[in-house]
Amino acid sequence: MRIVLLGAPGSGKGTQAALLEKQMDIPHISTGVLFRSAVKEETSLGRQIKTIMDSGELVPDDLTLDLLEQRMNQADAADGFILDGYPRNLIQAESLDTLLETLRWPLDDAVQIEVDSEEVISRIAKRAAKEGRSDDSENVARNRLRVYQERTAPVMDYYAEKGLLTRVMGTGTIEDVLQLILSVLETGKAAASA
Numbered sequence: 152m153r154i155v156l157l158g159a160p161g162s163g164k165g166t167q168a169a170l171l172e173k174q175m176d177i178p179h180i181s182t183g184v185l186f187r188s189a190v191k192e193e194t195s196l197g198r199q200i201k202t203i204m205d206s207g208e209l210v211p212d213d214l215t216l217d218l219l220e221q222r223m224n225q226a227d228a229a230d231g232f233i234l235d236g237y238p239r240n241l242i243q244a245e246s247l248d249t250l251l252e253t254l255r256w257p258l259d260d261a262v263q264i265e266v267d268s269e270e271v272i273s274r275i276a277k278r279a280a281k282e283g284r285s286d287d288s289e290n291v292a293r294n295r296l297r298v299y300q301e302r303t304a305p306v307m308d309y310y311a312e313k314g315l316l317t318r319v320m321g322t323g324t325i326e327d328v329l330q331l332i333l334s335v336l337e338t339g340k341a342a343a344s345a
């Protein structure tokens with residue numbers, strides 16, 4: 152199965168994608184995780200993107216697509232994937248379609264985890280205290296949320312128009328949200344939203 156997981160920073164995408172990876176035995180592909188490891192390893196990509204990530208802005212589309220293509224070319228992605236953090240704007244959504252068309256891998260579902268802005272900011276503040284991610288300070292988190300609302304919101308409409316989007320409430324427990332997502336994936340969009 153090929154799934155795109157959408158949602159604001161702090162909506163729980165990464166947490167749910169990791170659980171889905173185990174449950175469904177397909178890889179969780181997170182552009183944020185891949186970028187953070189490039190920064191940590193101080194690769195040339197990592198050096199180019201550190202400041203951008205620390206400000207909460209988007210890494211340029213060409214660099215992001217290169218990284219995604221490299222990851223999609225690894226053997227395990229052929230079994231399916233849960234994509235987290237990509238696409239983040241319309242250009243990326245179109246690039247993903249082109250890439251998947253070339254590979255003849257149609258997308259099965261786009262699932263958006265909905266959580267309101269204040270809840271997201273409070274979750275990020277808690278994560279900052281625990282994990283110390285350099286882009287989790289309150290100002291940067293607010294900027295990431297603004298970037299999400301401006302650039303990523305149109306991506307939901309893009310998938311809705313294709314009939315691929317289902318929204319699930321992300322405010323229950325981690326297990327509740329996981330079950331909601333699994334029911335969407337198992338029963339298909341029409342049944343889940345009926």
Ligand code: ADP
Pocket residue numbers: 159160161182183184186203204205207208209210211215235236237238239243286295
């Ligand atoms: P979150 O969803 O909490 O914002 P991510 O781990 O998905 O966190 O992303 C962290 C940062 O990595 C983003 O703020 C951005 O700078 C960069 N990034 C991740 N994915 C993309 C993408 N698809 N396009 C551009 N930048 C990205």
